[in-house]
Structures are given as C-alpha cells and as structure tokens.
Amino acid sequence: xxxxxxxxxxxxxxxxxxxxxxxxxxxxxxxxxxxxxxxxxxxxxxxxxxxxxxxxxxxxxxxxxxxxxxxxxxxxxxxxxxxxxxxxxxxxxxxxxxxxxxxxxxxxxxxxxxxxxxxxx
Amino acid sequence: xxxxxxxxxxxxxxxxxxxxxxxxxxxxxxxxxxxxxxxxxxxxxxxxxxxxxxxxxxxxxxxxxxxxxxxxxxxxxxxxxxxxxxxxxxxxxxxxxxxxxxxxxxxxxxxxxxxxxxxxxxxxxxxxxxxxxxxxxxxxxxxxxxxxxxxxxxxxxxxxxxxxxxxxxxxxxxxxxxxxxxxxxxxxxxxxxxxxxxxxxxxxxxxxxxx
Numbered sequence: 001x002x003x004x005x006x007x008x009x010x011x012x013x014x015x016x017x018x019x020x021x022x023x024x025x026x027x028x029x030x031x032x033x034x035x036x037x038x039x040x041x042x043x044x045x046x047x048x049x050x051x052x053x054x055x056x057x058x059x060x061x062x063x064x065x066x067x068x069x070x071x072x073x074x075x076x077x078x079x080x081x082x083x084x085x086x087x088x089x090x091x092x093x094x095x096x097x098x099x100x101x102x103x104x105x106x107x108x109x110x111x112x113x114x115x116x117x118x119x120x121x
Numbered sequence: 122x123x124x125x126x127x128x129x130x131x132x133x134x135x136x137x138x139x140x141x142x143x144x145x146x147x148x149x150x151x152x153x154x155x156x157x158x159x160x161x162x163x164x165x166x167x168x169x170x171x172x173x174x175x176x177x178x179x180x181x182x183x184x185x186x187x188x189x190x191x192x193x194x195x196x197x198x199x200x201x202x203x204x205x206x207x208x209x210x211x212x213x214x215x216x217x218x219x220x221x222x223x224x225x226x227x228x229x230x231x232x233x234x235x236x237x238x239x240x241x242x243x244x245x246x247x248x249x250x251x252x253x254x255x256x257x258x259x260x261x262x263x264x265x266x267x268x269x270x271x272x273x274x275x276x277x278x279x280x281x282x283x284x285x286x287x288x289x290x291x292x293x294x295x296x297x298x299x300x301x302x303x304x305x306x307x308x309x310x311x312x313x314x315x316x317x318x319x320x321x322x323x324x325x326x327x328x329x330x331x332x
Contacts, residue, residue: 002142033204036258047263
C-alpha cells in the first residue's frame with residue numbers, strides 16, 4: 001500500500017475546516033435561529049416537536065406512548081448497537097437489511113412529520 | 122514514564138507520520154467524522170461564549186435568548202452559529218454512520234468502536250434536544266413535558282431518570298438548571314472523551330476502510 005507523509009492529510013483536513021467554517025458562518029449570517037414563543041404569550045394551541053424528534057411525535061399520534069416512544073426507539077437503538085453481531089450471524093445482507101429497515105422507518109416518519117407540520121427546525 | 126508512553130501512543134495514533142495515499146481522496150470518507158468533530162469544536166467555543174449571557178430558568182431562559190438574539194453585540198451571529206453547528210452535527214454524524222455501515226467498518230475488530238459511535242450518536246441527539254429545551258419557549262416547555270412523561274414510562278428507573286435529567290420543567294418553559302448543566306458540562310465532557318477514544322481506536326484497529 002502506498003504511503004504519504006501525514007502532513008499531506010493535515011493540509012487536506014485544514015482545507016475542509018476552512019470550507020466548512022465558511023459555510024457555517026454564511027448560514028449564521030443568512031438564517032436566523034428560531035427563538036420560539038414567549039412563556040408569557042397566549043397559550044399555543046398546537047406545539048410541535050423539534051425535527052429530530054419528529055418521528056417520535058408521529059409515532060405518538062398512532063401508537064400508545066409505551067410502544068411509540070419507548071419500546072420502538074429502544075428496539076431501533078438495540079438493532080443499531082447489535083449490527084456487528086448481526087453481521088457475524090447473518091452476513092452483510094442481514095446487517096445492511098436491519099440498518100436499512102431502521103433507516104427507512106425513521107426516514108418515512110421524519111418526512112411524514114415534516115409534511116404534516118411544515119416545520120423545519 | 123508509562124504516562125508519557127501512553128500519551129505518545131495516543132498522539133501517534135491520532136496523528137500518524139505516514140498515512141495511506143488513498144486517504145487523501147475526499148470521497149474516501151467525505152470527511153464526515155472530521156466535520157462532525159469540527160461542529161463539536163464550534164459548538165464548544167460558541168457555547169462557552171453564549172454562557173456569559175445565558176441564564177436558565179422559567180422566564181430568564183427565554184429573555185436571555187431574546188437578549189442574545191437582538192441586544193448583545195454579535196450575540197445573534199454566535200447563537201445562529203451554535204444552532205446551525207448543532208443541526209449540521211446531527212446530520213453529519215448520521216451520514217457518517219451510513220458510510221461506516223456501507224463499508225462494513227463495524228466488523229471485527231471494530232465492534233467496540235462501533236458501539237462507541239452509536240453512543241456518540243445518542244449523545245449528539247440528546248445534546249441537540251437539550252439545547253432546544255434551553256430556549257425556554259412555550260414549544261420547549263411542551264417538548265420537555267412530553268419527554269418527562271415518556272421517560273417516566275420506563276419501568277423502575279423512569280421517574281428518577283426524568284427528575285435527574287430534566288429537573289422540574291413547566292409546560293410553558295423547558296429551561297431548567299438541571300438541563301443546563303447536562304447540556305453545558307456533563308454531556309459534552311462525555312462526548313469529548315468518547316470522541317478522543319473513537320479517533321484513537323480508528324487507527325488502532327487498522328485505519329479507515331474506503332468506499
């Protein structure tokens with residue numbers, strides 16, 4: 001295997017840092033982070049979860065809380081954690097299939113949430 | 122002497138003198154792990170600066186956020202950068218995980234590092250959520266109330282866990298001292314340690330597998 005001095009990799013990483021920071025600063029100058037509604041304002045009729053918990057909010061609409069918000073997320077987490085051992089047991093197909101199943105379910109619920117709430121933050 | 126050797130070993134693994142030539146290609150890893158760590162560093166720096174003005178509490182939380190967003194010089198840019206770095210970190214950590222699965226980098230001898238990575242994903246999500254609660258808005262109060270009720274459903278430890286993590290948020294504001302300390306000190310410290318171990322372990326286990 002061909003080897004190169006480590007400093008060449010550091011230069012590349014330095015460029016990625018500069019590029020990523022530029023994008024972050026640009027985002028911060030152009031897009032305001034939301035502040036939400038004051039606790040002293042009239043009560044909101046409908047509260048929406050932050051986007052990362054959108055899948056849980058959708059699950060809670062249709063499933064009992066112990067299932068939608070406790071058991072299913074824990075099962076997904078257990079499946080992710082156990083991936084190396086699933087791979088040992090059933091090969092790449094089982095590992096990739098389990099990961100894809102978890103990813104697709106979360107992805108569909110997230111899209112469902114975003115479409116339903118028109119809420120992006 | 123032993124400590125010095127350990128440090129040298131750690132630095133050697135983090136910053137190897139020679140790397141495989143293919144590691145210079147951007148598509149090798151898409152730099153997703155590195156960008157996640159960079160986002161973490163940005164979050165730490167902007168977070169410390171925000172702490173000079175932020176006060177947790179029922180109405181203090183929201184008012185200090187408003188002050189930061191509209192009164193404090195450069196406060197809005199700092200807060201925006203903190204917010205966007207947080208969102209970017211959640212996305213890059215998730216994409217990093219997809220790449221690791223695609224290249225089967227979870228296979229032996231990397232199982233332990235995979236579990237560390239999953240823990241880091243969970244901590245990242247909790248950090249993002251606790252940051253959302255610290256806004257102190259009505260939305261954060263509703264989210265905190267739902268989260269407390271969900272956590273209390275866990276048999277045996279749920280009630281204690283909810284009290285230890287959330288304190289006593291109200292339905293109108295999720296900002297509490299307890300969440301503040303978890304968000305600013307406890308969780309970032311654990312995440313920092315685990316990231317150091319994660320990077321060290323990558324090289325220890327034979328480097329990165331390409332796409």
